[in-house]
Amino acid sequence: xxxxxxxxxxxxxxxxxxxxxxxxxxxxxxxxxxxxxxxxxxxxxxxxxxxxxxxxxxxxxxxxxxxxxxxxxxxxxxxxxxxxxxxxxxxxxxxxxxxxxxxxxxxxxxxxxxxxxxxxxxxxxxxxxxxxxxxxxxxxxxxxxxxxxxxxxxxxxxxxxxxxxxxxxxxxxxxxxxxxxxxxxxxxxxxxxxxxxxxxxxxxxxxxxxxxxxxxxxxxxxxxxxxxxxxxxxxxxxxxxxxxxxx
Numbered sequence: 269x270x271x272x273x274x275x276x277x278x279x280x281x282x283x284x285x286x287x288x289x290x291x292x293x294x295x296x297x298x299x300x301x302x303x304x305x306x307x308x309x310x311x312x313x314x315x316x317x318x319x320x321x322x323x324x325x326x327x328x329x330x331x332x333x334x335x336x337x338x339x340x341x342x343x344x345x346x347x348x349x350x351x352x353x354x355x356x357x358x359x360x361x362x363x364x365x366x367x368x369x370x371x372x373x374x375x376x377x378x379x380x381x382x383x384x385x386x387x388x389x390x391x392x393x394x395x396x397x398x399x400x401x402x403x404x405x406x407x408x409x410x411x412x413x414x415x416x417x418x419x420x421x422x423x424x425x426x427x428x429x430x431x432x433x434x435x436x437x438x439x440x441x442x443x444x445x446x447x448x449x450x451x452x453x454x455x456x457x458x459x460x461x462x463x464x465x466x467x468x469x470x471x472x473x474x475x476x477x478x479x480x481x482x483x484x485x486x487x488x489x490x491x492x493x494x495x496x497x498x499x500x501x502x503x504x505x506x507x508x509x510x511x512x513x514x515x
Contacts, residue, residue, distance in 0.1 A: 386452035393513035394453025409496040419488035429513040437508030457509035
């Protein structure tokens with residue numbers, strides 16, 4: 269209440285000359301500004317001080333500017349409240365999953381988290397295909413007779429899922445799907461911009477660079493290469509056919 273008592277200094281205008289009044293007002297202003305920081309637990313007192321100071325007709329303009337500047341600084345210095353970090357950006361890979369494939373020659377260790385997350389968020393039928401394809405490629409390192417089509421055909425058959433064509437276009441001429449519609453576990457037919465723009469197909473796992481349509485794809489080069497399928501990065505901007513697993 270001592271702070272409120274000091275307010276009376278601002279209203280006794282008829283008992284002194286202007287220069288004396290201004291001097292007292294400035295002293296009282298500094299006192300109130302100091303006391304304001306000791307009254308943080310009493311917001312009603314702060315409000316009363318502010319209203320009284322701003323209402324005083326003799327408050328010096330420089331003092332008012334100082335008062336406003338002090339208040340603005342108190343807001344600027346207040347600690348920012350951080351929103352919880354989305355778990356989508358945290359490394360959520362199960363330790364054993366990572367350890368199982370960290371040394372695998374056909375997947376970069378940086379992509380293991382993308383593969384793990386894809387299996388967690390995929391629809392049930394798509395999850396089955398992703399898991400079967402992972403076992404074929406990383407666990408068993410199988411060589412399947414035929415081409416990329418034969419490899420994914422085997423993965424879908426082993427997963428015991430049906431196939432739904434969700435988009436149909438044609439190589440080179442399109443139309444091409446809006447890539448926002450692509451989901452983990454989709455079988456994509458796309459123009460391979462990393463190799464002479466030939467047609468290719470692969471299993472979509474997840475996005476690595478969404479803005480540039482850079483995706484992690486399980487790709488099989490064919491039995492003649494005598495290599496298991498690999499998880500590689502492809503530009504899937506021109507995807508003209510999409511087959512989705514279904515139950």
